[in-house]
Amino acid sequence: MSVTVAKITRHYQVVIPKEVREKSGLKEGDLVSFQEKDGEIIMNPVRVVRKDQTYFWSKRWQESIKKSEEEIKKGDYKIYRSGKELKKDVEK
Numbered sequence: 001m002s003v004t005v006a007k008i009t010r011h012y013q014v015v016i017p018k019e020v021r022e023k024s025g026l027k028e029g030d031l032v033s034f035q036e037k038d039g040e041i042i043m044n045p046v047r048v049v050r051k052d053q054t055y056f057w058s059k060r061w062q063e064s065i066k067k068s069e070e071e072i073k074k075g076d077y078k079i080y081r082s083g084k085e086l087k088k089d090v091e092k
Contacts, residue, residue, distance in 0.1 A: 031046040031047075
């Protein structure tokens with residue numbers, strides 16, 4: 001871990017060093033949170049998700065998506081020609 005020093009400018013602005021921006025993937029316009037803990041300031045990137053889409057970013061849903069993608073790569077899937085065909089298979 002390298003240490004970089006930055007100056008607090010007028011209006012308490014600080015430039016995030018290039019190395020830190022690149023490693024963290026921060027881009028202009030991104031949101032960050034600040035937390036003070038034992039005299040240290042901790043800054044973390046924040047992702048805002050629409051309330052109606054929070055299910056998609058849940059750990060359970062992401063694991064399900066990953067599993068599905070792995071099954072597709074293995075060719076472990078079935079193509080249905082109609083909704084009736086799918087319904088028949090699901091109801092077995």
